[in-house]
Amino acid sequence: MIPRRRAVLAASPALLAAGRARAQSPDLDLTGRFVQGGHAIGRTWPRALVFVDGEALSSASEAGWFVVGFDRDAPASVEIEVRADDRWARRRLTLAPGDFPTSRIDGLPPSTVEPADPALLERIRREVVLKTEGFASRLDADHFRDGFAWPLDAVRVTSAWGAQRVLNGTPARPHYGIDLAAPPGTPVRAPAAGRVSLAEPDLHFEGGLVLLDHGQGLITAYLHQSRLDVRAGQDVVRGQTLGRVGMSGRATGPHLCWRMKWRDRNLDPSLMVKS
Numbered sequence: 001m002i003p004r005r006r007a008v009l010a011a012s013p014a015l016l017a018a019g020r021a022r023a024q025s026p027d028l029d030l031t032g033r034f035v036q037g038g039h040a041i042g043r044t045w046p047r048a049l050v051f052v053d054g055e056a057l058s059s060a061s062e063a064g065w066f067v068v069g070f071d072r073d074a075p076a077s078v079e080i081e082v083r084a085d086d087r088w089a090r091r092r093l094t095l096a097p098g099d100f101p102t103s104r105i106d107g108l109p110p111s112t113v114e115p116a117d118p119a120l121l122e123r124i125r126r127e128v129v130l131k132t133e134g135f136a137s138r139l140d141a142d143h144f145r146d147g148f149a150w151p152l153d154a155v156r157v158t159s160a161w162g163a164q165r166v167l168n169g170t171p172a173r174p175h176y177g178i179d180l181a182a183p184p185g186t187p188v189r190a191p192a193a194g195r196v197s198l199a200e201p202d203l204h205f206e207g208g209l210v211l212l213d214h215g216q217g218l219i220t221a222y223l224h225q226s227r228l229d230v231r232a233g234q235d236v237v238r239g240q241t242l243g244r245v246g247m248s249g250r251a252t253g254p255h256l257c258w259r260m261k262w263r264d265r266n267l268d269p270s271l272m273v274k275s
Helices: 013-018 118-135
Strands: 021-025 028-033 039-043 049-052 055-059 065-069 077-084 087-094 102-105 157-159 164-167 177-181 187-189 194-203 207-213 218-228 241-245 255-262 265-267
Touching (some): 021 087, 028 087, 039 077
Antiparallel strands (some): 157 177, 177 255, 194 207
């Protein structure tokens, strides 16, 4: 087991090789992991509009902080621009390619891979609505500015982020989470402050699920929990217990699947962890 402060992604050497990067101008400072699945944390004028490749997607906090995410299939370069009144600043970033392996999982119940029962399909549709509402949360905050901790006290990565999934022999969409093995009942802790936008104990695919809004559309997700210790609308601090590791939903053993989204983009949450 690896202590949180020393955890590394041995399964993703290309991501580690990208390292942390910085791009500066007098009015726009960007740090982060400039790689597919990574992110940029910026500092600029308070409440400035934030444009990504010409599209207005966000605005900076009162202190001038903002975040931008790069999804798994992000292009090789991206332009970030900020505007405040008649002022503007712009930076073009070069993104390193990700290294995404293939992950095969067998022995899953057929209903969790290719559900066909009408009642189950209706349940899944209802749960999609709940999750969509949770991910649509837009807390006016910048809790991401100081980086993240690991959500478990000891970390063992069993499936890297972005892996192409093959479930029971059937190709599936990429795995937009990082799987962390741990004994059942292990506390799951908030890696940064935020507000709970969803807390559901028994979803078909995710099992016990908590969504945590860290501000500006940056949402982290904690799947397969056996118990939830928070409720929707609750504000939590870094290190607070969200629930317990389990194997509910689509899982073959006890683990935490940790995910992150920025608006409609899937990000690798481990790249937010400060070493």
